[in-house]
Amino acid sequence: MNHVVRMCDLSFDPKLFETFHCGTALDELLSSHQGLPRGVNYMIIGALGVGKTTIILDMLANMQNRYPKARILFVSAEMHEIDLTVYVERYPKFRTLPVLFVESDFDNEVHNWDMVKNVVEQGWDIVAIDSFYELQGIIKDEENIRMKDAESWLIQLIKKQNKGQNSRSLNCTFLTIQQVTKSGNFVGSNRLKHSITAMMELRLENPKNIYSDRFITFSKHRRGDVGVKLFYSLSNTGDVSFNEQRFFQDRNIKQMQSDVAGQIRDFADQFDKLFTPD
Template identity: 90%
Template sequence: MKHVVRMCDLSFDPKLFETFHCGTALDDLLSSHRGLPRGVNYMIIGDPGVGKTTIILDMLANIQNRYPKARILFVSAEMNEIDLTVYVERYPKFQTLPILFVESDFDNDVHNWDVVKEVVEQGWDIVAMDSFYELQGIIKDEENIRMKDAESWLLQLIKKQNKGQNNRRLNCTFLTIQQVTKSGNFVGSNRLKHSITAMMELRLENPKNIYSDRFITFSKHRRGDVGVKLFYNLSSTGDVSFDEQRFLQDRHIKHMQSEVAGQIRDFADQFDKLFTPD
């Protein structure tokens, strides 16, 4: 019975259940306790050009501003220093975020996996990866292993950090941006899909029109609501703007729909009892 436990016998540091607040309407979507939880794994997917990297960097910068002592890391496996300069010009608050750039170098015997593992194991409150698939591919090529194995290496690292198995014993939260297929579906194995705490989706209201309204929603969420939409705008400089009023209305409608569905189920059960013989 040494492998069997009871939840009542386990104890956790109360700090584990504190959340990081962004100071925007996004807090209400990230969890039912408001803000980004500790020790979780959120995956972010969305159509090309919808602003996945911008939304994540904006979230990190806002948290850094509110929690100066928080250890935050952005791992960039898709964009280099020059690419991110454009982002910093539009959003100056991004310039103080610690960034680990990961690039393949086939001319030399480079092992980016060793660097990523060493840096992450230093202990961080939040680590964002852009993107999981690109980093997975770099590890596969450099270590001469299968994509399946590279995925396992990354998942093992993430799970250990979630549980605080690092130099600072910090329960690290991961925000992993993932690529999608042409049809907009998640790229990755079922194991990867089931291992995440939540799936955040960034979508266009009209997928065929890149200029249509954009929104954030969760299709899977162990810590909050599913299906509620938070619309956002990237046209302004300095900060991402969120439509809080529209979000509150959408959440209210979803809760009303849930209550009505529950009442219908209760009525159906009572009806069955009346006409079902003993």
């Protein structure tokens, strides 16, 4: 079978290029078209306590409110029902999100892989996993396989859902929270790193101070910009607050710097042409 194609010969359903909006400044970072695209795989990393789960749940709750017919699922492999109940007391907007709880249970013949696979293959618009590493470990232990194999199983499942290979033919987008080492490095194989569409990083402005300002940025992004910072705070009011004014100011400054750098390069090229013999 010939797999060589020209991009101009390919065609896709226009719905595949629609995006889901949060209604916050985060939409500006999620893609160059604003919002979360369909059929992509975004990974979220950050230090312990920086707010990865809260940011993702806030995204899902906002999208659920804006798109009530969208099928959105949160897979919790870290928090059990009681933990999440206490969590929702602080953030009540999360209480209507569909949640699939995944826990190791060696006393019963539980196969979480089959459960996760069956539920995911029902077809969803957006699936968030908290966390990839924890779910990978549960699958590894229960199926008695290597961590590398458990990772492969999850990557394969995600890629199939990205392509809409499920009962509803929905091009599913995955938001997978991943752990990092104490030094802040990504936990996972190069294959996992290369399989993702974008890497969203939640960082502290001062890594040594847990109370310092927090920001979201992308270090890898096939659908948008990298290096742009969006500062946020996790208030006690049950919502995530984004510093939109600072974000747009920083973005404008970065654009100005890029424009100036481009002008300098053009000037250097013109200078070289004047003084370089043919």
